[in-house]
Amino acid sequence: MSEYIEKRRAFCFPDQFQVQKYDETVFYDKHFKKTGKPLDPIQKRKSTLDTDASSRGTKAIDFVAFDPQQSELWLIEVKDFNFPMARISLTELIDIMVGKVIDSLAGLLAMRANALGNEQIFALDAIQKNKIRVVLHFEQPLKTSKEFPQSIDIADLKDKLKQRIRSIDPQPIISSMEAPRGVPWTVE
Protein backbone atom coordinates (compact mmCIF):
# COMPACT_ATOMS: atom_id res chain seq x y z
CA MET A 1 0.00 0.00 0.00
CA SER A 2 1.17 3.52 -0.70
CA GLU A 3 -0.16 6.27 1.52
CA TYR A 4 -0.82 9.91 0.67
CA ILE A 5 -2.15 12.58 2.99
CA GLU A 6 -4.77 15.03 1.72
CA LYS A 7 -6.97 17.30 3.86
CA ARG A 8 -5.78 15.44 6.97
CA ARG A 9 -6.94 12.07 5.62
CA ALA A 10 -4.68 9.19 4.64
CA PHE A 11 -5.46 7.77 1.20
CA CYS A 12 -4.04 4.24 0.90
CA PHE A 13 -3.72 2.97 -2.67
CA PRO A 14 -2.91 -0.64 -3.63
CA ASP A 15 0.81 -1.26 -4.26
CA GLN A 16 0.51 -1.59 -8.01
CA PHE A 17 -1.19 1.82 -8.34
CA GLN A 18 0.59 4.78 -9.90
CA VAL A 19 -0.45 7.90 -8.00
CA GLN A 20 0.38 11.59 -8.37
CA LYS A 21 -0.67 14.40 -6.10
CA TYR A 22 -1.15 16.33 -9.28
CA ASP A 23 -0.90 19.85 -7.83
CA GLU A 24 2.48 18.94 -6.32
CA THR A 25 4.06 17.80 -9.59
CA VAL A 26 6.87 20.00 -10.83
CA PHE A 27 5.17 20.33 -14.19
CA TYR A 28 1.93 21.67 -12.73
CA ASP A 29 3.43 23.72 -9.92
CA LYS A 30 6.17 25.43 -11.90
CA HIS A 31 4.62 25.62 -15.35
CA PHE A 32 1.05 24.57 -16.06
CA LYS A 33 -0.49 26.35 -13.07
CA LYS A 34 0.33 29.69 -14.67
CA THR A 35 -1.11 28.68 -18.04
CA GLY A 36 -4.10 30.67 -19.10
CA LYS A 37 -5.11 33.81 -20.87
CA PRO A 38 -2.55 36.60 -20.62
CA LEU A 39 -3.65 39.03 -17.92
CA ASP A 40 -4.56 42.47 -19.15
CA PRO A 41 -3.52 45.41 -16.91
CA ILE A 42 -6.94 45.64 -15.26
CA GLN A 43 -7.05 41.93 -14.50
CA LYS A 44 -3.44 42.10 -13.33
CA ARG A 45 -4.25 44.79 -10.75
CA LYS A 46 -7.31 42.80 -9.68
CA SER A 47 -5.32 39.58 -9.39
CA THR A 48 -3.14 41.01 -6.61
CA LEU A 49 -6.28 41.24 -4.48
CA ASP A 50 -8.27 38.36 -5.89
CA THR A 51 -7.46 34.87 -4.69
CA ASP A 52 -9.88 33.22 -7.11
CA ALA A 53 -8.16 30.37 -8.89
CA SER A 54 -9.48 31.46 -12.27
CA SER A 55 -7.38 34.62 -12.13
CA ARG A 56 -4.23 32.58 -11.43
CA GLY A 57 -4.37 30.18 -14.35
CA THR A 58 -5.39 26.52 -14.35
CA LYS A 59 -6.74 24.46 -11.47
CA ALA A 60 -5.68 21.05 -10.24
CA ILE A 61 -7.46 17.93 -9.02
CA ASP A 62 -5.99 16.43 -5.82
CA PHE A 63 -5.02 12.98 -7.14
CA VAL A 64 -4.45 11.40 -10.51
CA ALA A 65 -4.13 7.63 -10.18
CA PHE A 66 -4.31 4.42 -12.18
CA ASP A 67 -3.66 0.73 -11.98
CA PRO A 68 -1.24 -0.14 -14.83
CA GLN A 69 -3.14 -3.38 -15.44
CA GLN A 70 -6.59 -1.73 -15.62
CA SER A 71 -8.25 0.62 -18.10
CA GLU A 72 -9.42 3.37 -15.71
CA LEU A 73 -7.83 6.71 -15.05
CA TRP A 74 -8.98 8.02 -11.67
CA LEU A 75 -9.29 11.77 -11.05
CA ILE A 76 -9.93 12.33 -7.35
CA GLU A 77 -10.93 15.51 -5.55
CA VAL A 78 -11.13 15.64 -1.76
CA LYS A 79 -13.48 17.90 0.18
CA ASP A 80 -14.15 17.83 3.90
CA PHE A 81 -17.03 20.01 5.08
CA ASN A 82 -16.17 19.28 8.71
CA PHE A 83 -13.80 22.19 8.40
CA PRO A 84 -15.99 25.30 8.21
CA MET A 85 -13.26 27.11 6.24
CA ALA A 86 -13.56 24.49 3.49
CA ARG A 87 -17.28 25.09 3.02
CA ILE A 88 -18.55 26.68 -0.13
CA SER A 89 -21.97 26.52 -1.71
CA LEU A 90 -22.71 23.15 -3.29
CA THR A 91 -23.25 24.64 -6.73
CA GLU A 92 -19.86 26.32 -6.42
CA LEU A 93 -18.34 23.03 -5.28
CA ILE A 94 -19.60 21.33 -8.45
CA ASP A 95 -18.44 24.24 -10.63
CA ILE A 96 -14.95 24.08 -9.14
CA MET A 97 -14.82 20.29 -9.41
CA VAL A 98 -15.77 20.38 -13.10
CA GLY A 99 -13.19 23.08 -13.79
CA LYS A 100 -10.48 21.09 -12.00
CA VAL A 101 -11.27 17.93 -13.95
CA ILE A 102 -11.11 19.73 -17.31
CA ASP A 103 -7.92 21.64 -16.41
CA SER A 104 -6.25 18.49 -15.08
CA LEU A 105 -7.04 16.50 -18.23
CA ALA A 106 -5.55 19.31 -20.33
CA GLY A 107 -2.60 19.41 -17.94
CA LEU A 108 -1.93 15.67 -18.33
CA LEU A 109 -1.81 16.06 -22.08
CA ALA A 110 0.68 18.93 -21.80
CA MET A 111 2.63 16.95 -19.17
CA ARG A 112 2.96 14.05 -21.57
CA ALA A 113 4.42 16.36 -24.22
CA ASN A 114 6.53 18.71 -22.13
CA ALA A 115 7.32 17.32 -18.66
CA LEU A 116 10.59 15.63 -17.77
CA GLY A 117 11.50 12.18 -16.45
CA ASN A 118 9.01 10.28 -14.32
CA GLU A 119 6.29 12.88 -14.63
CA GLN A 120 6.32 12.53 -18.41
CA ILE A 121 6.24 8.71 -18.15
CA PHE A 122 3.34 8.94 -15.67
CA ALA A 123 1.39 11.23 -17.99
CA LEU A 124 2.19 9.01 -20.98
CA ASP A 125 0.69 5.98 -19.20
CA ALA A 126 -2.23 7.96 -17.77
CA ILE A 127 -3.29 9.28 -21.17
CA GLN A 128 -3.36 5.71 -22.55
CA LYS A 129 -6.30 4.81 -20.31
CA ASN A 130 -9.61 4.55 -22.12
CA LYS A 131 -11.98 5.21 -19.23
CA ILE A 132 -11.96 8.34 -17.09
CA ARG A 133 -13.44 7.96 -13.61
CA VAL A 134 -14.19 11.09 -11.63
CA VAL A 135 -14.40 10.76 -7.85
CA LEU A 136 -15.36 13.35 -5.28
CA HIS A 137 -14.27 12.12 -1.85
CA PHE A 138 -16.68 14.09 0.28
CA GLU A 139 -16.91 14.13 4.07
CA GLN A 140 -20.10 15.58 5.47
CA PRO A 141 -20.38 17.58 8.69
CA LEU A 142 -20.82 15.04 11.47
CA LYS A 143 -23.46 17.10 13.26
CA THR A 144 -26.90 16.01 12.06
CA SER A 145 -30.54 16.37 13.08
CA LYS A 146 -33.82 14.53 12.62
CA GLU A 147 -34.77 16.76 9.69
CA PHE A 148 -31.30 16.42 8.21
CA PRO A 149 -29.97 12.92 9.01
CA GLN A 150 -27.35 13.87 6.43
CA SER A 151 -26.64 17.56 6.07
CA ILE A 152 -26.38 17.06 2.33
CA ASP A 153 -28.25 14.47 0.31
CA ILE A 154 -25.46 12.79 -1.62
CA ALA A 155 -27.92 11.84 -4.36
CA ASP A 156 -28.49 15.60 -4.99
CA LEU A 157 -24.78 16.18 -5.30
CA LYS A 158 -24.30 13.18 -7.56
CA ASP A 159 -27.17 14.15 -9.87
CA LYS A 160 -25.78 17.67 -10.19
CA LEU A 161 -22.26 16.39 -10.86
CA LYS A 162 -23.60 13.94 -13.47
CA GLN A 163 -25.44 16.72 -15.26
CA ARG A 164 -22.21 18.67 -15.57
CA ILE A 165 -19.63 16.00 -16.23
CA ARG A 166 -21.37 13.16 -18.03
CA SER A 167 -19.40 13.66 -21.27
CA ILE A 168 -16.22 12.88 -19.29
CA ASP A 169 -17.60 10.29 -16.86
CA PRO A 170 -21.29 9.34 -17.09
CA GLN A 171 -21.10 7.68 -13.66
CA PRO A 172 -19.03 9.91 -11.34
CA ILE A 173 -18.61 8.61 -7.80
CA ILE A 174 -19.13 10.49 -4.57
CA SER A 175 -17.39 8.49 -1.88
CA SER A 176 -16.66 8.98 1.79
CA MET A 177 -14.93 7.05 4.55
CA GLU A 178 -18.30 5.65 5.62
CA ALA A 179 -19.44 4.86 2.05
CA PRO A 180 -16.44 4.18 -0.21
CA ARG A 181 -18.73 3.18 -3.13
CA GLY A 182 -16.37 0.50 -4.39
CA VAL A 183 -13.30 2.67 -5.08
CA PRO A 184 -10.06 0.61 -5.08
CA TRP A 185 -8.36 2.62 -2.29
CA THR A 186 -9.10 3.16 1.37
CA VAL A 187 -9.23 6.33 3.44
CA GLU A 188 -8.37 6.64 7.11
Place this chain on the structure above:
Amino acid sequence: MLQSLEIKNFTVFEEANLEFSAGLNIIIGENGTGKSQLLKLGYVFLNSSNKDQKNMASFLVGLKRRLAQELVEVFGSDNLGHLVTNRVDVEICNIKMGIYPKATKLDISFNKKSQNEIITHGIFDSAEYPKPIFFPTREIVSIFEGFAAALRNRELAFDKTFLDLADALALTLLKGERAELIQPIVAELEKQMKGKVIVKNGRFYLEQDKKRLEMPLVAEGIRKIAMLTYLIMNGSIQKGSTLFWDEPESNLNPKMMVQLAQTLVTLSSMGIQIFIATHSLFLLREIKIQLLQHPEVQARYFALQLEGKSVSVQQGDSMDEVEPIAALDASLEQSDRYLELV
Protein backbone atom coordinates in the same frame (compact mmCIF):
# COMPACT_ATOMS: atom_id res chain seq x y z
CA MET B 1 -49.89 8.52 -29.40
CA LEU B 2 -48.25 11.89 -29.49
CA GLN B 3 -44.93 11.97 -31.34
CA SER B 4 -44.03 15.66 -31.48
CA LEU B 5 -45.21 19.20 -30.90
CA GLU B 6 -43.72 22.23 -32.61
CA ILE B 7 -45.02 25.31 -30.86
CA LYS B 8 -44.64 28.91 -31.90
CA ASN B 9 -46.12 31.77 -29.89
CA PHE B 10 -48.54 29.76 -27.78
CA THR B 11 -49.03 31.21 -24.26
CA VAL B 12 -45.59 31.21 -22.54
CA PHE B 13 -43.94 29.22 -25.35
CA GLU B 14 -42.39 31.50 -27.97
CA GLU B 15 -40.70 28.58 -29.66
CA ALA B 16 -40.42 24.95 -28.56
CA ASN B 17 -39.92 21.78 -30.58
CA LEU B 18 -40.61 18.69 -28.54
CA GLU B 19 -40.00 15.05 -29.50
CA PHE B 20 -41.86 12.61 -27.29
CA SER B 21 -41.31 9.01 -26.33
CA ALA B 22 -43.99 6.39 -26.93
CA GLY B 23 -43.28 5.38 -23.31
CA LEU B 24 -42.86 7.77 -20.40
CA ASN B 25 -42.57 11.56 -20.81
CA ILE B 26 -41.61 13.61 -17.77
CA ILE B 27 -42.03 17.38 -17.65
CA ILE B 28 -40.12 19.29 -14.99
CA GLY B 29 -40.15 22.98 -14.16
CA GLU B 30 -40.95 25.59 -11.54
CA ASN B 31 -44.45 27.00 -11.11
CA GLY B 32 -45.47 29.20 -14.04
CA THR B 33 -43.23 27.53 -16.61
CA GLY B 34 -46.17 26.01 -18.50
CA LYS B 35 -45.99 22.35 -17.47
CA SER B 36 -49.74 21.92 -17.20
CA GLN B 37 -50.25 23.93 -20.39
CA LEU B 38 -47.97 21.56 -22.26
CA LEU B 39 -49.94 18.56 -20.96
CA LYS B 40 -53.23 20.20 -21.91
CA LEU B 41 -51.99 21.14 -25.37
CA GLY B 42 -50.93 17.58 -26.10
CA TYR B 43 -54.26 16.33 -24.77
CA VAL B 44 -56.35 18.75 -26.84
CA PHE B 45 -54.52 17.99 -30.08
CA LEU B 46 -54.66 14.25 -29.59
CA ASN B 47 -58.29 14.32 -28.47
CA SER B 48 -59.48 16.55 -31.33
CA SER B 49 -57.69 14.84 -34.18
CA ASN B 50 -58.72 11.26 -33.42
CA LYS B 51 -59.99 9.88 -36.74
CA ASP B 52 -63.15 8.48 -35.24
CA GLN B 53 -65.28 9.42 -38.27
CA LYS B 54 -65.35 7.28 -41.36
CA ASN B 55 -65.98 10.15 -43.75
CA MET B 56 -62.67 11.94 -44.31
CA ALA B 57 -64.28 15.15 -45.60
CA SER B 58 -66.43 15.59 -42.51
CA PHE B 59 -63.43 14.68 -40.36
CA LEU B 60 -61.39 17.59 -41.67
CA VAL B 61 -64.29 20.04 -41.37
CA GLY B 62 -65.01 18.87 -37.86
CA LEU B 63 -61.35 18.87 -36.85
CA LYS B 64 -60.94 22.65 -36.96
CA ARG B 65 -64.17 23.21 -35.05
CA ARG B 66 -63.33 20.60 -32.41
CA LEU B 67 -59.79 21.87 -31.99
CA ALA B 68 -60.89 25.49 -31.51
CA GLN B 69 -63.62 24.52 -29.06
CA GLU B 70 -61.38 22.17 -27.09
CA LEU B 71 -58.55 24.73 -26.82
CA VAL B 72 -60.92 27.31 -25.38
CA GLU B 73 -62.72 24.88 -23.05
CA VAL B 74 -59.63 23.06 -21.78
CA PHE B 75 -57.53 26.20 -21.28
CA GLY B 76 -60.47 28.16 -19.93
CA SER B 77 -59.77 31.22 -22.07
CA ASP B 78 -62.53 33.59 -23.25
CA ASN B 79 -61.54 33.06 -26.87
CA LEU B 80 -58.89 31.40 -29.00
CA GLY B 81 -56.89 34.57 -29.64
CA HIS B 82 -56.09 34.89 -25.93
CA LEU B 83 -53.88 31.82 -26.23
CA VAL B 84 -51.46 33.61 -28.58
CA THR B 85 -48.28 34.77 -26.77
CA ASN B 86 -49.00 38.15 -25.22
CA ARG B 87 -46.34 40.27 -26.92
CA VAL B 88 -46.88 43.34 -29.12
CA ASP B 89 -44.78 41.98 -31.99
CA VAL B 90 -46.57 38.62 -32.04
CA GLU B 91 -49.79 38.18 -34.04
CA ILE B 92 -49.98 34.50 -35.00
CA CYS B 93 -49.61 31.24 -33.14
CA ASN B 94 -48.56 28.11 -35.03
CA ILE B 95 -48.64 24.54 -33.74
CA LYS B 96 -47.66 21.33 -35.50
CA MET B 97 -48.43 17.94 -34.03
CA GLY B 98 -47.02 14.59 -35.10
CA ILE B 99 -48.61 11.29 -34.05
CA TYR B 100 -47.24 7.75 -33.96
CA PRO B 101 -46.89 6.08 -36.43
CA LYS B 102 -48.10 8.51 -39.12
CA ALA B 103 -45.62 10.65 -41.01
CA THR B 104 -47.89 13.62 -41.75
CA LYS B 105 -48.33 16.39 -39.21
CA LEU B 106 -51.34 18.40 -38.18
CA ASP B 107 -50.24 21.99 -38.86
CA ILE B 108 -52.52 24.77 -37.62
CA SER B 109 -52.43 28.46 -36.87
CA PHE B 110 -54.67 31.13 -35.41
CA ASN B 111 -54.21 34.79 -34.61
CA LYS B 112 -54.84 37.15 -31.73
CA LYS B 113 -58.22 38.15 -33.11
CA SER B 114 -59.49 34.58 -33.55
CA GLN B 115 -62.69 33.81 -31.72
CA ASN B 116 -62.74 30.21 -32.90
CA GLU B 117 -61.20 30.33 -36.39
CA ILE B 118 -58.34 27.95 -37.07
CA ILE B 119 -56.39 27.59 -40.30
CA THR B 120 -54.91 24.21 -41.24
CA HIS B 121 -51.84 23.91 -43.48
CA GLY B 122 -50.88 20.99 -45.73
CA ILE B 123 -52.20 17.45 -45.57
CA PHE B 124 -52.90 15.63 -42.33
CA ASP B 125 -53.62 11.93 -42.35
CA SER B 126 -54.85 11.06 -38.88
CA ALA B 127 -55.38 7.67 -37.28
CA GLU B 128 -57.83 5.96 -34.97
CA TYR B 129 -56.64 5.45 -31.43
CA PRO B 130 -58.12 5.19 -27.95
CA LYS B 131 -59.31 8.51 -26.54
CA PRO B 132 -56.55 10.16 -24.51
CA ILE B 133 -57.12 10.54 -20.78
CA PHE B 134 -56.23 13.63 -18.72
CA PHE B 135 -55.85 13.42 -14.94
CA PRO B 136 -55.97 16.85 -13.30
CA THR B 137 -54.12 17.34 -9.99
CA ARG B 138 -57.18 16.11 -8.08
CA GLU B 139 -59.24 12.98 -8.47
CA ILE B 140 -62.99 12.97 -9.19
CA VAL B 141 -64.16 9.55 -8.02
CA SER B 142 -65.18 11.10 -4.69
CA ILE B 143 -67.46 13.64 -6.43
CA PHE B 144 -68.45 11.50 -9.40
CA GLU B 145 -72.15 11.07 -8.63
CA GLY B 146 -73.97 13.65 -10.75
CA PHE B 147 -70.71 15.45 -11.53
CA ALA B 148 -70.82 15.03 -15.33
CA ALA B 149 -74.47 16.14 -15.47
CA ALA B 150 -73.68 19.19 -13.35
CA LEU B 151 -70.74 20.11 -15.60
CA ARG B 152 -72.89 19.79 -18.70
CA ASN B 153 -75.79 21.82 -17.38
CA ARG B 154 -74.24 24.48 -15.15
CA GLU B 155 -71.49 27.08 -15.32
CA LEU B 156 -68.86 25.55 -13.07
CA ALA B 157 -65.19 26.43 -12.65
CA PHE B 158 -63.94 23.09 -13.96
CA ASP B 159 -62.23 22.89 -17.34
CA LYS B 160 -63.30 20.35 -19.95
CA THR B 161 -60.70 17.77 -18.88
CA PHE B 162 -62.90 17.09 -15.81
CA LEU B 163 -65.95 16.42 -17.97
CA ASP B 164 -63.98 14.15 -20.32
CA LEU B 165 -62.64 12.27 -17.31
CA ALA B 166 -66.12 11.89 -15.84
CA ASP B 167 -67.35 10.55 -19.20
CA ALA B 168 -64.51 8.04 -19.30
CA LEU B 169 -65.31 6.89 -15.76
CA ALA B 170 -68.96 6.42 -16.73
CA LEU B 171 -68.14 3.55 -19.10
CA THR B 172 -69.00 0.07 -17.92
CA LEU B 173 -66.42 -2.60 -17.16
CA LEU B 174 -64.72 -4.78 -19.73
CA LYS B 175 -65.57 -8.46 -19.71
CA GLY B 176 -64.30 -11.72 -21.15
CA GLU B 177 -60.85 -11.97 -22.70
CA ARG B 178 -60.12 -8.23 -22.50
CA ALA B 179 -60.87 -8.23 -18.78
CA GLU B 180 -58.56 -11.20 -18.27
CA LEU B 181 -55.71 -9.44 -20.08
CA ILE B 182 -55.70 -6.53 -17.65
CA GLN B 183 -56.10 -8.69 -14.54
CA PRO B 184 -52.40 -8.66 -13.50
CA ILE B 185 -52.09 -4.86 -13.43
CA VAL B 186 -55.52 -4.49 -11.79
CA ALA B 187 -54.50 -7.03 -9.12
CA GLU B 188 -51.29 -5.07 -8.50
CA LEU B 189 -53.21 -1.81 -8.07
CA GLU B 190 -55.78 -3.49 -5.80
CA LYS B 191 -52.88 -4.68 -3.65
CA GLN B 192 -51.69 -1.09 -3.37
CA MET B 193 -55.18 0.07 -2.37
CA LYS B 194 -55.80 -2.95 -0.14
CA GLY B 195 -59.22 -3.15 -1.75
CA LYS B 196 -61.30 -3.21 -4.91
CA VAL B 197 -63.00 -0.32 -6.69
CA ILE B 198 -66.70 -0.82 -7.26
CA VAL B 199 -69.53 1.38 -8.52
CA LYS B 200 -73.06 1.15 -7.15
CA ASN B 201 -75.83 3.45 -8.32
CA GLY B 202 -73.39 5.96 -9.77
CA ARG B 203 -71.24 6.12 -6.61
CA PHE B 204 -67.68 4.86 -6.24
CA TYR B 205 -66.69 2.70 -3.26
CA LEU B 206 -63.56 0.98 -2.09
CA GLU B 207 -64.39 -2.54 -0.97
CA GLN B 208 -62.03 -3.70 1.76
CA ASP B 209 -62.64 -7.02 3.57
CA LYS B 210 -66.17 -7.11 2.13
CA LYS B 211 -66.93 -3.71 3.63
CA ARG B 212 -67.84 -0.85 1.32
CA LEU B 213 -66.15 2.44 2.08
CA GLU B 214 -67.55 5.53 0.35
CA MET B 215 -64.85 7.17 -1.79
CA PRO B 216 -64.99 10.55 0.03
CA LEU B 217 -63.91 8.63 3.16
CA VAL B 218 -60.89 7.11 1.43
CA ALA B 219 -57.49 8.86 1.53
CA GLU B 220 -56.96 11.11 -1.50
CA GLY B 221 -53.83 9.25 -2.58
CA ILE B 222 -55.79 5.97 -2.69
CA ARG B 223 -58.63 7.69 -4.57
CA LYS B 224 -56.20 8.62 -7.34
CA ILE B 225 -55.10 5.01 -7.66
CA ALA B 226 -58.77 3.96 -7.58
CA MET B 227 -59.53 6.28 -10.50
CA LEU B 228 -56.63 4.89 -12.49
CA THR B 229 -57.64 1.31 -11.69
CA TYR B 230 -61.24 1.81 -12.77
CA LEU B 231 -60.21 3.41 -16.06
CA ILE B 232 -58.05 0.36 -16.79
CA MET B 233 -60.90 -1.93 -15.77
CA ASN B 234 -63.33 -0.23 -18.16
CA GLY B 235 -60.85 -0.08 -21.04
CA SER B 236 -60.46 3.72 -21.10
CA ILE B 237 -56.76 3.18 -20.48
CA GLN B 238 -55.48 0.38 -22.69
CA LYS B 239 -52.60 -0.48 -25.00
CA GLY B 240 -52.17 2.45 -27.41
CA SER B 241 -53.75 4.97 -24.98
CA THR B 242 -52.10 8.20 -23.93
CA LEU B 243 -52.43 9.28 -20.31
CA PHE B 244 -51.66 12.87 -19.28
CA TRP B 245 -51.26 13.19 -15.50
CA ASP B 246 -50.65 16.56 -13.89
CA GLU B 247 -48.60 16.31 -10.68
CA PRO B 248 -49.48 12.68 -9.89
CA GLU B 249 -47.49 12.96 -6.65
CA SER B 250 -49.85 15.48 -5.04
CA ASN B 251 -51.45 14.09 -1.86
CA LEU B 252 -49.32 10.95 -1.98
CA ASN B 253 -46.96 10.02 0.83
CA PRO B 254 -43.44 8.85 -0.14
CA LYS B 255 -44.39 5.18 0.29
CA MET B 256 -47.22 5.58 -2.19
CA MET B 257 -44.93 7.47 -4.56
CA VAL B 258 -42.75 4.36 -4.74
CA GLN B 259 -45.82 2.41 -5.88
CA LEU B 260 -46.86 5.21 -8.21
CA ALA B 261 -43.48 5.15 -9.98
CA GLN B 262 -43.79 1.38 -10.31
CA THR B 263 -47.29 1.75 -11.77
CA LEU B 264 -46.25 4.44 -14.27
CA VAL B 265 -43.36 2.38 -15.57
CA THR B 266 -45.45 -0.80 -15.68
CA LEU B 267 -48.18 0.97 -17.68
CA SER B 268 -45.54 2.32 -20.07
CA SER B 269 -44.15 -1.17 -20.54
CA MET B 270 -47.70 -2.30 -21.47
CA GLY B 271 -47.74 0.08 -24.43
CA ILE B 272 -49.48 3.04 -22.77
CA GLN B 273 -47.93 6.42 -23.48
CA ILE B 274 -47.67 8.54 -20.35
CA PHE B 275 -47.04 12.24 -19.77
CA ILE B 276 -46.51 13.55 -16.26
CA ALA B 277 -45.66 16.99 -14.93
CA THR B 278 -43.92 16.84 -11.58
CA HIS B 279 -42.18 18.89 -8.88
CA SER B 280 -41.07 15.87 -6.89
CA LEU B 281 -37.41 14.89 -6.81
CA PHE B 282 -38.44 11.82 -4.81
CA LEU B 283 -40.76 10.66 -7.58
CA LEU B 284 -38.14 11.38 -10.26
CA ARG B 285 -35.68 9.18 -8.40
CA GLU B 286 -38.19 6.40 -7.92
CA ILE B 287 -38.94 6.49 -11.64
CA LYS B 288 -35.21 6.25 -12.32
CA ILE B 289 -34.99 3.19 -10.07
CA GLN B 290 -37.90 1.61 -11.94
CA LEU B 291 -36.48 2.48 -15.36
CA LEU B 292 -33.20 0.79 -14.46
CA GLN B 293 -35.23 -2.38 -13.91
CA HIS B 294 -37.27 -1.89 -17.09
CA PRO B 295 -34.81 -0.98 -19.86
CA GLU B 296 -37.56 -1.66 -22.42
CA VAL B 297 -39.36 1.53 -21.35
CA GLN B 298 -38.21 4.58 -23.27
CA ALA B 299 -38.27 7.74 -21.18
CA ARG B 300 -37.97 11.34 -22.25
CA TYR B 301 -37.35 14.31 -19.97
CA PHE B 302 -38.30 17.95 -20.56
CA ALA B 303 -36.95 20.74 -18.34
CA LEU B 304 -38.87 24.01 -18.63
CA GLN B 305 -37.30 27.31 -17.62
CA LEU B 306 -38.65 30.82 -17.64
CA GLU B 307 -36.24 33.14 -19.49
CA GLY B 308 -37.59 36.68 -19.42
CA LYS B 309 -41.23 36.27 -20.36
CA SER B 310 -40.75 33.16 -22.45
CA VAL B 311 -40.14 29.53 -21.53
CA SER B 312 -37.25 27.52 -22.93
CA VAL B 313 -37.28 23.73 -23.08
CA GLN B 314 -34.34 21.34 -22.75
CA GLN B 315 -35.06 17.71 -23.60
CA GLY B 316 -33.21 14.42 -23.40
CA ASP B 317 -33.50 10.69 -22.78
CA SER B 318 -32.32 10.94 -19.17
CA MET B 319 -32.59 13.44 -16.34
CA ASP B 320 -28.83 14.02 -16.59
CA GLU B 321 -29.27 15.50 -20.05
CA VAL B 322 -31.60 18.32 -19.05
CA GLU B 323 -31.28 21.40 -16.89
CA PRO B 324 -32.54 22.92 -14.71
CA ILE B 325 -34.12 20.35 -12.43
CA ALA B 326 -35.80 22.89 -10.19
CA ALA B 327 -36.40 20.44 -7.34
CA LEU B 328 -32.75 19.33 -7.35
CA ASP B 329 -31.45 22.89 -7.27
CA ALA B 330 -33.89 23.75 -4.48
CA SER B 331 -32.72 20.75 -2.46
CA LEU B 332 -29.05 21.72 -2.86
CA GLU B 333 -29.86 25.29 -1.85
CA GLN B 334 -31.68 23.97 1.23
CA SER B 335 -28.53 22.04 2.22
CA ASP B 336 -26.51 25.23 1.77
CA ARG B 337 -28.86 27.18 4.05
CA TYR B 338 -28.73 24.44 6.67
CA LEU B 339 -24.94 24.18 6.51
CA GLU B 340 -24.61 27.89 7.19
CA LEU B 341 -26.23 27.33 10.57
CA VAL B 342 -24.57 24.13 11.84
